[in-house]
Amino acid sequence: MAKKSLIQREEKRQKLKQKFHLIRRSSKKEISKVPSLNEKWEIHGKLQSLPRNSTPTRLHRRCFLTGSPRANYRDFGLSGHILREMFHTCLLPGATRSSW
Incomplete structure (x- = not known):
């Protein structure tokens, strides 16, 4: 049996992923459409400012x-x-x- 705290942490990550899913997806689409490098850096900064646990790769x-x-x-x-x-x-x- 896994520790309750680890299971709760995983559920919290799942909620964060759902909360920031649309923001993350729209930002990635913008990066591919924008031609200038400076604008890409700005959008990338927005992506970096999102919570770390909201990325789908951190889910298990x-x-x-x-x-x-x-x-x-x-x-x-x-x-x-x-x-x-x-x-x-x-x-x-x-x-x-x-x-x-």
Whole structure:
């Protein structure tokens, strides 16, 4: 189980990303359209003034049940060991388990 503070921090980053998404997207479009270098620097300064945690690259997927940041499968939203346990107890229909 992940620490509650880390999960809360990740949720805060998600909210910040949604809040500044439109500003960030419009600024990036402006940079590509503006021909002069000075104007590009001004727009880039606006982008740099946005909060650091509002960038999408700082987000990390976490397990839906445990909050673990490692070995997450996008299709299920679960970490690897929880996914394997669910396979073995037949809680995920259509999934085949491997045993050797």
